[in-house]
Amino acid sequence: MTNIEFPDNWPEPIYDFKNNPITEQGFELGRKLFYDPNLSRDSTISCANCHLQYTGFTHVDHKVSHGIDGRKGTRNSPALINLAWNSSFHWDGGVNNLEVQVLNPIQSYTEMDNTLEKVIKYLNTWPEYKQLFMAAFDDSVANTKSMLKAIAQFTSSLISSNSKYDQYLRGEIDFSSQEKNGLKLFKKHCNKCHTEPLFNSNEYASNGLDVDTVFYDLGRYGITQDLKDSLKFRIPTLRNIEYTFPYMHDGRFQKLKDVLEHYTTIDINKPQLHESLKKPIILNSNQKKDLIAFLYTLTDKEFIYNKKFSFPH
Amino acid sequence: MLTSSTIWGQNNTVNIKFNIVTPPIDAAEITVFRFYISDVILHNSTGDSYKEKFSYHLIDIDEENSQLITIDSIPLNSIESIHYAIGTDSLINVSGALDGDLDPINGMYWAWNSGYINFKLEGLKFIDGEKHPFEFHIGGYSGENATVRYRKHDIDQGKKVEININVKLNDFMQQIDLEKNASLLIPGKEAAELANIYKHIFTLGE
Numbered sequence: 001m002t003n004i005e006f007p008d009n010w011p012e013p014i015y016d017f018k019n020n021p022i023t024e025q026g027f028e029l030g031r032k033l034f035y036d037p038n039l040s041r042d043s044t045i046s047c048a049n050c051h052l053q054y055t056g057f058t059h060v061d062h063k064v065s066h067g068i069d070g071r072k073g074t075r076n077s078p079a080l081i082n083l084a085w086n087s088s089f090h091w092d093g094g095v096n097n098l099e100v101q102v103l104n105p106i107q108s109y110t111e112m113d114n115t116l117e118k119v120i121k122y123l124n125t126w127p128e129y130k131q132l133f134m135a136a137f138d139d140s141v142a143n144t145k146s147m148l149k150a151i152a153q154f155t156s157s158l159i160s161s162n163s164k165y166d167q168y169l170r171g172e173i174d175f176s177s178q179e180k181n182g183l184k185l186f187k188k189h190c191n192k193c194h195t196e197p198l199f200n201s202n203e204y205a206s207n208g209l210d211v212d213t214v215f216y217d218l219g220r221y222g223i224t225q226d227l228k229d230s231l232k233f234r235i236p237t238l239r240n241i242e243y244t245f246p247y248m249h250d251g252r253f254q255k256l257k258d259v260l261e262h263y264t265t266i267d268i269n270k271p272q273l274h275e276s277l278k279k280p281i282i283l284n285s286n287q288k289k290d291l292i293a294f295l296y297t298l299t300d301k302e303f304i305y306n307k308k309f310s311f312p313h
Numbered sequence: 314m315l316t317s318s319t320i321w322g323q324n325n326t327v328n329i330k331f332n333i334v335t336p337p338i339d340a341a342e343i344t345v346f347r348f349y350i351s352d353v354i355l356h357n358s359t360g361d362s363y364k365e366k367f368s369y370h371l372i373d374i375d376e377e378n379s380q381l382i383t384i385d386s387i388p389l390n391s392i393e394s395i396h397y398a399i400g401t402d403s404l405i406n407v408s409g410a411l412d413g414d415l416d417p418i419n420g421m422y423w424a425w426n427s428g429y430i431n432f433k434l435e436g437l438k439f440i441d442g443e444k445h446p447f448e449f450h451i452g453g454y455s456g457e458n459a460t461v462r463y464r465k466h467d468i469d470q471g472k473k474v475e476i477n478i479n480v481k482l483n484d485f486m487q488q489i490d491l492e493k494n495a496s497l498l499i500p501g502k503e504a505a506e507l508a509n510i511y512k513h514i515f516t517l518g519e
Contacts, residue, residue: 019408019409094427095427096406096407096427096428097407097409099409099410100409103417103424104425116417117418143418144412145410145411145412148410149410152409223426225501225502
């Protein structure tokens with residue numbers, strides 16, 4: 001593959017592919033790196049540990065992830081879906097380019113706890129990697145830049161665009177009346193922030209969650225030091241939401257019905273609350289069921305089971 | 314007036330040497346000092362200029378080779394002034410994974426808040442016989458908290474092949490109140506204030 005493919009009605013990606021055009025060799029090198037636990041200090045943790053394909057490239061059923069030595073992080077693992085359309089990464093948007101995100105898990109004490117020196121040395125002593133780097137970049141000597149570019153070729157390729165919802169939009173299948181009603185409710189109450197067709201936004205917002213009492217995570221404020229950014233987090237995608245529980249930046253909600261319970265009971269006086277949530281959302285129990293039925297249509301089995309994204313054998 | 318043959322040696326080359334002047338031994342001990350110099354531009358006396366290509370240099374007190382920047386094949390007949398930046402421009406800070414002097418492996422890059430540390434200074438200040446540790450990782454490229462600073466030096470006639478720039482760390486140390494803050498590791502308003510101080514410790518040497 002030399003170009004990513006995406007639906008005609010999607011906006012152009014934000015990631016600069018001109019500076020890192022996807023090639024088959026670059027993609028395969030990136031995939032191997034993604035699934036290689038030798039990038040961690042004790043060879044136990046790969047990217048895939050917290051970003052499992054079968055659950056939307058996130059760490060299902062974990063409020064926060066555990067990395068090396070069972071150490072726990074402080075935020076819920078984001079789903080790696082359609083990253084080429086993100087203008088920033090991490091719940092607080094502290095990372096401004098897809099390529100440099102990987103510097104975080106590799107060096108993080110709680111995740112892979114390694115140093116760039118050790119990782120680059122490993123890549124330059126493993127014969128298989130010398131061949132792969134040569135094939136991908138015409139240079140058998142790996143460095144930080146080529147490693148990061150290769151991984152970005154893989155992660156930017158993780159595109160989910162063939163869910164039941166997508167097929168419905170293309171007129172290939174029909175929705176049940178429940179799903180249709182759910183879509184109407186979604187457009188009315190959720191679309192402002194979880195905007196179609198990517199079902200996310202490059203903005204930061206507070207959706208009225210009380211600050212958590214374990215980490216006192218103030219979100220975006222940690223990056224900008226601007227009080228107006230306190231309690232605001234990046235708006236994540238809802239694609240494959242069926243598989244990516246638990247929900248929110250700290251994984252406090254286990255089920256979608258808990259999420260809807262929150263959204264229909266927000267105190268509109270909460271600080272920094274997003275504009276679109278200042279009018280109470282009222283849903284009866286049937287409407288909640290319809291909305292959840294719609295959210296299930298965002299599951300993309302083709303993405304979840306695509307062998308191209310799986311562990312390379 | 315000097316002719317071009319006395320100004321230029323063989324290849325229209327300029328050697329820019331950064332002389333790091335550490336504080337007196339009894340005032341402070343420096344354990345880490347690295348900074349970026351970028352955007353080097355040379356001007357002649359008639360309005361022409363030459364911009365160094367991909368001008369990003371990591372200067373390290375522990376690496377003597379890094380303290381010399383050599384620019385050759387300069388298409389100017391003389392050099393009247395040198396312009397440069399202390400730190401890195403905002404565009405390079407959003408450009409993803411880079412190598413060479415800009416490689417994140419150099420320990421001058423924040424992974425959690427993408428961007429370069431422009432000026433990293435660590436050590437011990439001696440106050441009343443006691444050692445007070447300090448660490449300043451000064452970076453950030455955003456808006457009014459950007460920490461890149463621009464300098465310009467007019468070159469004396471006859472000094473055009475070798476340009477010496479002094480970096481006087483004692484001037485920096487003397488303007489810092491360690492009691493107020495001995496550790497700064499994030500971008501923001503304080504970093505910008507420290508950048509205003511480091512701007513002026515870069516002066517033209519003999």
